Amino acid sequence: DFEKAFEEVKPAFGASTETLESYRTHGIIPCGDSFDHLRQTLGMLVQQVKNSDKTPLISVVLEGPVGSGKSALAASSAIESDFPFCKVITSETMVGFAEQSKASQITKVFEDAYKSPLSVVILDDIERLLEYVAIGPRFSNTILQALLVLVKRQPPPGHKLLIIGTTSMSDVMESMGLNEVFNVSLHVPSLRVDEIVKVLRALDCFAVADIPSAVDLLTSICAKVVPMKKLLLWVEMARQDVPEGHKLTLQKWEQALRDLS
Amino acid sequence: DFEKAFEEVKPAFGASTETLESYRTHGIIPCGDSFDHLRQTLGMLVQQVKNSDKTPLISVVLEGPVGSGKSALAASSAIESDFPFCKVITSETMVGFAEQSKASQITKVFEDAYKSPLSVVILDDIERLLEYVAIGPRFSNTILQALLVLVKRQPPPGHKLLIIGTTSMSDVMESMGLNEVFNVSLHVPSLRVDEIVKVLRALDCFAVADIPSAVDLLTSICAKVVPMKKLLLWVEMARQDVPEGHKLTLQKWEQALRDLS
Amino acid sequence: DFEKAFEEVKPAFGASTETLESYRTHGIIPCGDSFDHLRQTLGMLVQQVKNSDKTPLISVVLEGPVGSGKSALAASSAIESDFPFCKVITSETMVGFAEQSKASQITKVFEDAYKSPLSVVILDDIERLLEYVAIGPRFSNTILQALLVLVKRQPPPGHKLLIIGTTSMSDVMESMGLNEVFNVSLHVPSLRVDEIVKVLRALDCFAVADIPSAVDLLTSICAKVVPMKKLLLWVEMARQDVPEGHKLTLQKWEQALRDLS
Amino acid sequence: DFEKAFEEVKPAFGASTETLESYRTHGIIPCGDSFDHLRQTLGMLVQQVKNSDKTPLISVVLEGPVGSGKSALAASSAIESDFPFCKVITSETMVGFAEQSKASQITKVFEDAYKSPLSVVILDDIERLLEYVAIGPRFSNTILQALLVLVKRQPPPGHKLLIIGTTSMSDVMESMGLNEVFNVSLHVPSLRVDEIVKVLRALDCFAVADIPSAVDLLTSICAKVVPMKKLLLWVEMARQDVPEGHKLTLQKWEQALRDLS
Amino acid sequence: DFEKAFEEVKPAFGASTETLESYRTHGIIPCGDSFDHLRQTLGMLVQQVKNSDKTPLISVVLEGPVGSGKSALAASSAIESDFPFCKVITSETMVGFAEQSKASQITKVFEDAYKSPLSVVILDDIERLLEYVAIGPRFSNTILQALLVLVKRQPPPGHKLLIIGTTSMSDVMESMGLNEVFNVSLHVPSLRVDEIVKVLRALDCFAVADIPSAVDLLTSICAKVVPMKKLLLWVEMARQDVPEGHKLTLQKWEQALRDLS
Amino acid sequence: DFEKAFEEVKPAFGASTETLESYRTHGIIPCGDSFDHLRQTLGMLVQQVKNSDKTPLISVVLEGPVGSGKSALAASSAIESDFPFCKVITSETMVGFAEQSKASQITKVFEDAYKSPLSVVILDDIERLLEYVAIGPRFSNTILQALLVLVKRQPPPGHKLLIIGTTSMSDVMESMGLNEVFNVSLHVPSLRVDEIVKVLRALDCFAVADIPSAVDLLTSICAKVVPMKKLLLWVEMARQDVPEGHKLTLQKWEQALRDLS
Numbered sequence A, B, C, D, E, F: 001d002f003e004k005a006f007e008e009v010k011p012a013f014g015a016s017t018e019t020l021e022s023y024r025t026h027g028i029i030p031c032g033d034s035f036d037h038l039r040q041t042l043g044m045l046v047q048q049v050k051n052s053d054k055t056p057l058i059s060v061v062l063e064g065p066v067g068s069g070k071s072a073l074a075a076s077s078a079i080e081s082d083f084p085f086c087k088v089i090t091s092e093t094m095v096g097f098a099e100q101s102k103a104s105q106i107t108k109v110f111e112d113a114y115k116s117p118l119s120v121v122i123l124d125d126i127e128r129l130l131e132y133v134a135i136g137p138r139f140s141n142t143i144l145q146a147l148l149v150l151v152k153r154q155p156p157p158g159h160k161l162l163i164i165g166t167t168s169m170s171d172v173m174e175s176m177g178l179n180e181v182f183n184v185s186l187h188v189p190s191l192r193v194d195e196i197v198k199v200l201r202a203l204d205c206f207a208v209a210d211i212p213s214a215v216d217l218l219t220s221i222c223a224k225v226v227p228m229k230k231l232l233l234w235v236e237m238a239r240q241d242v243p244e245g246h247k248l249t250l251q252k253w254e255q256a257l258r259d260l261s
């Protein structure tokens, strides 16, 4: 039946380090202090779980606009933690499953984590896990209730667990009481002008002298702040037929921005 | 039982190129710059998917009034892409199926697409796939959640996918968060006066001298802008008993427009 | 079980020409220009389907007050079309069935129609098919979605289909997006004074001289406009104990109108 | 299981003439012109069904306050019709059944009626059949849709059917479109002062001279108008320990009215 | 399964006289005219059912604040009726059962009652039987509809039935149309000052001279009126460590009242 | 299946004294009069149940902000009661179970308690047991109705039961009528300045002289009042890399507070 149909594919979306890598396909491009601070804080929480006996459970939620880099940051922290058990809970491996079944799979990951001395569990895109839609609003209360309990449930004595959630709807999570069950909440912002400059430089796609104008075009045609993922996509599209080794011209850049927005 | 009853018919609505052709039964009549630009942009996106290794997944949604030609444009792009895997997901082949079953079929098409190196998947008439109705409003959250994930899910490494959605309810899609998961959104408009002129000329149904008056009649009796599909139907009805080889008179044209609206 | 209980009765409400006749048990009484025009337009659409290769599917909805004659008009057009396949989809043959089962039966009729070269399908009393009730409002979205697709779905190449819907709730249909899927919408009105006169004359139940007064009584006691079916019922009731061969007196007419309204 | 539990009891609430009698346990006490007129009109409709070939189906709904005598009037008309098939559809024989099962039983009664040349079907307490409750409001749309169709469905040629509905919520029925499917609607009122006098006289429970004062007490302590059933209950309660052969005193009457309201 | 789990316990909450006694564990303490009048009226209704042939069914609902003594009064009347069949329908014996199952059990009690010549059925805490909660509001319409019919359904000829309902939400019952199906409605009030005095005297827990002050403390710290059950609990709590044979001091009384409210 | 998946883990969250201890992993730190008074009152209620024959059932609800120490207080009272049967009903052992199943498990605990002469049952985090979420709002009415009855149901004669509930949503409980079924309601507050001082002293983590400044920092950066659990977490996080035997500096404390809030 339906759920079986996925089994062959699921492994491809498994949860080994390899899978974690797939959450940062464009790498982690250095882009300024706020992102560095975020990564440091996450690192500090990893250490806290590892070292303190009185805090065997720490939970943190990363919230920010669509495409700002939440999943990449969460995956990075998990990879760098070197914890023996790292797993991403994502709706991508549960498309079309019934809510009971999803809740069961989510719980199973936590049960597995409790068996490892040190674990990271990533709850990626919590609103999607909850099957949330603003019209209604509708969502799976079964899954919500499971999360409300699982994020607070202490692992058994001697076991330690770091939970990292990501969401682009922190107001929704608040109204569901989900924010409250996380110990810490961190904001992942869209890129501001100075950060966009850093990213464009790192991408090495414009002539250095063109970068200020390129950023001007971007912020005037589109928006003042741009999420990381969108920026990377637009650059990629604009340089489509730029021959290997050539830089992107401002003209082509403007053209692409106008076509797509 | 019920679902079986359709099996004999389904193949007739399959997804070979032949089926794609059925979405442009009246061909693609040249009608001006905006449509040309639309077709070019779609073509560019096809190339982007084919050529860039960093954008293995591109998704675009065509939105515009009922009958403006969205499905025909989507099908044309698919045909012209020459991708080995082209499939239309349409509610026409799933009439009366339960939402679980529809979600399963939709997911299956994506799973199949992931196996081809280059694929186009058309999500035709998304509001119908979602079983949307404004009273309530009601819709299938199961199918919505599947689409929200599937449109964003990266194909496995080395595989590339272009997703083309069509909808005449872009505000509804926005309130469901569906617009946000598409990379690009393009508007397919109704025909303006100058475009109507081009179409009537191409159809060769009026004496050339009558065309301005015919357009005047149309825009004064009906509306300032007319969707392509409606225009073609009205012409067809008006010339019903016009003998082979004769042109449509303005009188008959006016008569038909008054009768039907 | 439940659905079986009906099987013995169903044939009696089948869809042969005989059944179609049962929708005009009082015949079609000539009553003026608007009705003649309606019948002509319907006839024209029948011809359009038959003759034009570019319009293999035409759909028309007849909307108007309860009892105005919509079902009788639809049935007449079907009978007069002489198409080999004519079927009425009516809730009368599906009382108490589950919505899934109704959707399945409706779809089955369309599938059957696709096998005939020329078909008429009547969707009688669409709000009843949809199990609509204003409180809520509630209705079967399963059936609605099936209709939204079926009314637009092209028959296979070489096959032609005329769909005639009837409804007394055109505003409801509009809010459901159902009006939009029909190519043509025609209004079937209640009878105005001059039309009532024509009907009473045709019925030959009053002395000719009494007819103006009879109409006066009717419009002052009841309403300015009267649907055909109600008019026929009231006349029938009023002349209950009028002896064979006698005319209805104005006194008895007034009495009956006062008693029943 | 549950439904079986009733089978032994059901026959006791069957639908023979004996059962019909149970709807007028206090008989039909003559109480003035409006009730006489109601009974005449009902009798006239019985004759109409019997005699006219053009009106094989007549439906009438009796609406009025709780306890005003609607069920008794409906049952009387059925008994006096002498039609071979008379059946009451009442929620009393379907307590606790699922709505599907109720709809099925209701439909079954109509199917049986269609087999008799002349039938009366009483739909008693329609709001109860519909499982209506004002909070929400909630009701069974399955049963509602069945009634909407069954009340309009013509019996097969040569068969005739009178449908009598009763309800104390005519506004609810209106908002459900149920009023519209009945051909005739009749109001059964509470008793006014002069009618109360007639009933008290017929009951012979007060000294004749006391009756005006008894009515005064009633209308000043309780309400201006009183439904028949309540009046009969109050009299019965007041005369509880009045010795056989004695009349009820005004003092005891006043006492009882004050205690119970 | 679940329902079986209760079977061993159920008998403990059966419906013999012993069970009825458990509804007045603190006895019936005489507390003034209003309660005496209530008990008389209930006694009168018992006699009415027993003696009058024209009122084989009487239904009365006791409504009043939580803890005012409704269940105890109902149970007392049943015990004192000496009717061969007395049964309490209470949610305590149906915890966790599905609504269908509850409706079935309730109906079963009525069916059993119909077999006895004289019966009392107590519907205790009707809002709990209905699974009512103000948020929503939600309740079991299945159970509501069963009650609406059962409370009005006449027992078979020769059988007599008294129904006593209790509720602390008479406004909710009104909005559900439940009040209307009961013949009589009686209000069971909280205790007023003079009644509290009577109860405290009967309990013999204070020095007689202290009683006025004790009542003063109660009405100033808590509320002007106090339900019987709360009063008994508070006294019991206050005198917890008062040695056997000693009276409760005002000081301890004040302390207890402040701690608990 | 799903429910089985938990069985291996459940014992770890069983209900022996060991489990009860897990609710006060940070012990009970003395922090002032209000907490002492709370513990005394709870102790008094334990004695009341044990000693008084007239109050075999006492129910108390502890309500207060998230993390204020409600569960720890409830567990402490249970441990100190020395009652032979002590059980915690918590959603942690029922993650993902269907509501029917949860209601059944809850009822089972009560049934078991009735078999012991003296029992304590803790209903921990009632809003979680009810699967409550503010959006909607939604909750399990099945579980709510079970609680409404179970909290009021007397244990069988000779058996005694203390019920302690905890909740951080006392307004929600009020709107559900749950507050009303508890005999006593006690408020567990967040810590005020003087209480925070006491806790920091007991933790011995700051130099004594720094404590006033540490509290100042806390109340100015975060909030005026702080729940116990949050305070303990923040101290723990702040002293992460403080070497064994050293005190926490004010600088590090400020840093940590700013990072996490």
Ligand SMILES: Nc1ncnc2c1ncn2[C@@H]1O[C@H](COP(=O)(O)OP(=O)(O)OP(=O)(O)O)[C@@H](O)[C@H]1O
Pocket: A023, A024, A025, A026, A027, A028, A029, A030, A031, A035, A065, A066, A067, A068, A069, A070, A071, A072, A073, A125, A166, A168, A228, A229, A232
């Ligand atoms: N400094 C950075 N931080 C985060 N992501 C980065 C950074 N530099 C590059 N990236 C890339 O940007 C992309 C960020 O996308 P990601 O999916 O993490 O965003 P997101 O916020 O989770 O989006 P969504 O809201 O759609 O879930 C990744 O491909 C990642 O490799």
Ligand SMILES: Nc1ncnc2c1ncn2[C@@H]1O[C@H](COP(=O)(O)OP(=O)(O)OP(=O)(O)O)[C@@H](O)[C@H]1O
Pocket: B023, B024, B025, B026, B027, B028, B029, B030, B031, B035, B065, B066, B067, B068, B069, B070, B071, B072, B073, B125, B166, B168, B228, B229, B232
């Ligand atoms: N330039 C054109 N662009 C699009 N369609 C065209 C053009 N010229 C002719 N057509 C014809 O017009 C019709 C457009 O109908 P189509 O079904 O694509 O519209 P649609 O917007 O998808 O309608 P709907 O909103 O009902 O789904 C097709 O039959 C197509 O062959």
Ligand SMILES: Nc1ncnc2c1ncn2[C@@H]1O[C@H](COP(=O)(O)OP(=O)(O)OP(=O)(O)O)[C@@H](O)[C@H]1O
Pocket: C023, C024, C025, C026, C027, C028, C029, C030, C031, C035, C065, C066, C067, C068, C069, C070, C071, C072, C073, C125, C166, C168, C228, C229, C232
């Ligand atoms: N000119 C006419 N047009 C339509 N019906 C006519 C005409 N003359 C007589 N009739 C009779 O009037 C009746 C019209 O009823 P019909 O059921 O068609 O109305 P309707 O609009 O479908 O009602 P409803 O809204 O209840 O479905 C039929 O019995 C038909 O035989």
Ligand SMILES: Nc1ncnc2c1ncn2[C@@H]1O[C@H](COP(=O)(O)OP(=O)(O)OP(=O)(O)O)[C@@H](O)[C@H]1O
Pocket: D023, D024, D025, D026, D027, D028, D029, D030, D031, D035, D065, D066, D067, D068, D069, D070, D071, D072, D073, D125, D166, D168, D228, D229, D232
């Ligand atoms: N003239 C009368 N008309 C009707 N009922 C009468 C009359 N005289 C006496 N009765 C008695 O009054 C009672 C009327 O009760 P009935 O159940 O018919 O009222 P109802 O309107 O159906 O009440 P409900 O709204 O509760 O269904 C019956 O017992 C009937 O025998």
Ligand SMILES: Nc1ncnc2c1ncn2[C@@H]1O[C@H](COP(=O)(O)OP(=O)(O)OP(=O)(O)O)[C@@H](O)[C@H]1O
Pocket: E023, E024, E025, E026, E027, E028, E029, E030, E031, E035, E065, E066, E067, E068, E069, E070, E071, E072, E073, E125, E166, E168, E228, E229, E232
């Ligand atoms: N005069 C009295 N009337 C009623 N109850 C009394 C009286 N004197 C003492 N009692 C005792 O008071 C208690 C009343 O509680 P009871 O459960 O009947 O109240 P209730 O109104 O049904 O409460 P609830 O609203 O919680 O159902 C019983 O224990 C009963 O024995």
Ligand SMILES: Nc1ncnc2c1ncn2[C@@H]1O[C@H](COP(=O)(O)OP(=O)(O)OP(=O)(O)O)[C@@H](O)[C@H]1O
Pocket: F023, F024, F025, F026, F027, F028, F029, F030, F031, F035, F065, F066, F067, F068, F069, F070, F071, F072, F073, F125, F166, F168, F228, F229, F232
């Ligand atoms: N005086 C105290 N009272 C209560 N808890 C204390 C006290 N001193 C220390 N603690 C510790 O504080 C913590 C209080 O957390 P607890 O889970 O009881 O709070 P809670 O109010 O139940 O939280 P939640 O609202 O999340 O359920 C426990 O770890 C407990 O050991």
Ligand SMILES: [Mg+2]
Pocket: A070, A071, A072, A124, A125, A166
């Ligand atoms: Mg993400």
Ligand SMILES: [Mg+2]
Pocket: B070, B071, B072, B124, B125, B166
């Ligand atoms: Mg389309």
Ligand SMILES: [Mg+2]
Pocket: C070, C071, C072, C124, C125, C166
């Ligand atoms: Mg009709």
Ligand SMILES: [Mg+2]
Pocket: D070, D071, D072, D124, D125, D166
């Ligand atoms: Mg009645």
Ligand SMILES: [Mg+2]
Pocket: E070, E071, E072, E124, E125, E166
């Ligand atoms: Mg009670």
Ligand SMILES: [Mg+2]
Pocket: F070, F071, F072, F124, F125, F166
């Ligand atoms: Mg707690």
